[in-house]
Amino acid sequence: MAEGGVGTCPQVFVVDRQASYISQPSGKGSRWPRVSQKFLLLLVGLTLLGVVVEGCFIYRLYKKTEEFSLCKYHPLCQNLSHPQTSGQQGGAIMRQVGPKESNEIPTVPPHLDQVQQKPFAHLTGSTNTIVENKVVVWVDVVTHSMVYNGHGRLSVEKEGYYYLYSKLTLNAAEECSVIQHKVMKDTSAYNNFPIVLMRSKSNRCYTQTRSKASGGEDLWNSFLAGIFLLQSGDKIYVTLENITKIHPGLPDNFMGAFMISPANILQ
Template sequence: MAEGGVATCPQVFVVDRQASYISQPSGKASRWPRVSQKFLLLLLGLTLLGLVVEACFIYGLYKKTEEFNLCKHPLCQNLSHPQTSGQQGGTIMRQVGPKESNEIPTVPPHLDQVQQKPFAQLIGANDPKGENDMVLWVYEDASSHGMGYDGKGRLLVEKEGYYYLYSKLTINAAEDCSVIQHKVMKKTSAYDLPILLLRSKRNRCQTKSHSAKASGGEDLWNSFLAGIFHLQSDDKIYVILENNTKIRPGPTDNLMGAFMIFPGKILQ
């Protein structure tokens, strides 16, 4: 109690329940959601635009592929109608002979094909025994172009290049034992001595019973040599048969030939 017997009234606090204690955001903070929404809408629009452009590109490729498949493209039409495209380009393919003819149409060869590569095939002479065991040939009835013959068994090379050389001889080996050597030689101006290109060597021995069965006292067998060699102009190619008395004469039993397969010289 207070002095004088008068009591003091207690202090009363009043609580206002309608008062709001939630803090309101400022005006600057409320702008960020709007800006982010606009940015997301812009990215979505760019994505849709890219999809539309890609779809148009794919559709254009599909239409071009469809034109080729249906043969509507001008290039496809030129391939399917070569005569029309040839007339447009100025080149006309002419058909030789009527359509109903059985003749094979001939096409004029190119200028490079007109000049044929050198070749020659010599046939054996009726008397093929030359000097130093060299085999003689007949050149008058031979097939040749761009190559010569010296009349002594040597084939003359006129153009440098790689040649396929071959030689076939028919030999009578009726003796009891004999050694037979068939050679293809080359004589060139770069060397004094001849060069051996091909050789076949065989020891031929037979029994008496076998030799008795041989008709006409002959035992014939063939020797064939072939190879590819680089030859220069003025080279001479010839064939040697050691002990050439065993050779069987005749144009069909003996051959010698050469033909060019590549002109000039391959640089390595």
């Protein structure tokens, strides 16, 4: 105790052993799950990108393989890939190439084009001549590997699938009548019994308004077309019930046929 003064109170520290301590989470531990999620999403995105790129490469490889497989059946590709064999089989192709230093592409020989030409026929115009079964007789005829007998019938020489078509222009300005436009076929398979391939049937009457506008004529068109399998020896022709109603003119009336493919290709 100091002299002449009041003594100071001593400081007392109390320790509470029963106090509970709560640990505070550190900042580094809470950030780790977020970083791992972002890294996982990045890996998934890279994986998907790799799958897309690989699919593109596979598709391009497939297209190139398909083009090569289609090309190898073409005579020109066979000549380029097998020069010795193609030279033995078609000397005309090798002769067209010329000297070795020439850069010209070999062409298909002319005789191959002639072999690949398909039958066709186009008959135009018409006459009012009434023949058996009211068959339309044509005026102008252009044919290849098909025969026109001059009485309206077109004969088939090569079997195959043909596209047939016919158009007639008629004048219905006189009276009402039922007009039937047909494309027929005679075949030896049925003892040349007439078979109807296509037919257009309509009732046409005189129309004064249309007749005045067209100078006393009431014209209308009938068109038929389709694909049919024809055999060698079949005869194709067009019939009309009122054949006298045909409006004359080469571009107004016609009939035609051309082969689409031989019969054995589509079987």
